[in-house]
Amino acid sequence: MSSQAASSRPATARRGSFLDRERTVAPPGYSRWLIPPAALAVHLSIGQVYAFSVFKTPLQEHFGTEGTPIAVIFSIAIVMLGLAAAFGGTWVERNGPRKTMVASALFFCGGLFIASAGVALGQLWVVYLGYGVVGGIGLGLGYISPVSTLIKWFPDRPGLATGLAIMGFGGGALIASPLTNRLLGTYADAPENAIAPTMITLACAYLVLMLLGAWVVRVPAKDWRPAGWTPPQQQAGGMRATADTTARNAIRTPQFWLLWVVLFTNVTAGIGILEQAAPMVQEFFSQIDAAAAAGFVGVLSLCNMAGRFVWSSTSDVIGRKRIYMVYLGVGLVAYLGVVLLGTSSVAVFVILTGIILSFYGGGFATIPAYLKDMFGGLQVGAIHGRLLTAWSAAGVAGPLIINSLVDARRASGASGASLYQLPLLVMVGVLAVGFVANALVRPVDPKFQEPVAGGPASSASAGQDRREGVGNR
């Protein structure tokens, strides 16, 4: 927009709306510990998507259909999450966290309202549109919006900051699952008749929580730093970038694609266990009944959530590259352990799979901090959004690998734990690929970086991106 057009606006318009980034800049002395609950409010809400399975049987009963058409709802939502994060990332960076969190709340809760209408009308395609498409856009915007804000507030501990926020996404399912079950039992005699009011109740509760988070969220002033903290000086061969890289340039670097492979392999391996958790434990141990299998899923959920905070915080101490060596290397050994020792006892099986799931969560939570190390904080949200396409791809690849191999083993006459030997060994190979990709990560070539203030321009393309207005922190 030209300066002439801006100057012709009334003074109130120049101040911007309540949602604008400029109106969210924190005053001096504002405590950064007031920001994490805003991020958690959004992630705890949108984490409901991981509890979608609670609706699965009631929806099947309501629409009188098989499991696959209902499972498509969740798949659409996850694909839309990845697409919205990838394509909306730059918009998120430009408009700031408050506008994005409000947009996320309107899309996510609006999607639940539309889906409830689809249920009431008996139209499954409306549920696809509501929960899947519209709600999925809300998931993508909500997932990335608070993360880059927290990284800017915690430059000294970015792993802790991203772990806090993304732990909320794992925790969201822990809340939504029992809450949804309770609501389904409250509104009607049969759960299939209580879906619409349950969705409306959840939408109202999440709308309030997310909008409260949007009101509370603040961005730090441009030159703000934590008291007593100075940015670490770059050492020769160090992994932390001293200059920023734009999202457009980041995807031109090998580092971005190596990290894409790292996230893809880590998520694929984790989903392999997560997706098959209940039937897998029952095949390994014939004495495990359905209730105990549900308990096993609960253990994995707790490990997934705890890993997000614990491992991501640990990465601040030991470094991002090293922690991914642990996720992928120790995860590989743990997978081998499940193959070789998994049938020895329930405790051994639970410990090994719990470790794998904690690394799965840790991988999600640590990746924004890894990106910040590699590409700087300028557009870390937009870069993170583009990287989340690895999640969407893994969400398809992981279950496909496991299910097709288990089906093939079953068709060849295998049963019990042997059903899973080949799929688990394939996951060992997947993790080995990720381990190598992580080992190949090196500091970003300065030609991709933005010029440092007062320094010489690094590259023509970097300067062009800055002129296009992408450098507004």
Place this chain on the structure above:
Amino acid sequence: MSEASQGAAKAAAVVLWVLVGGGLGYGVWQTVARASQLFG
């Protein structure tokens, strides 16, 4: 930002801490209860 609105935002942040902390506590408690069935 006025002092009043800043104070309200801080109060809302504290309320949010309580809400998200309580929600997480509820979720973890419910999940631990479910998880205990594995070893029960």
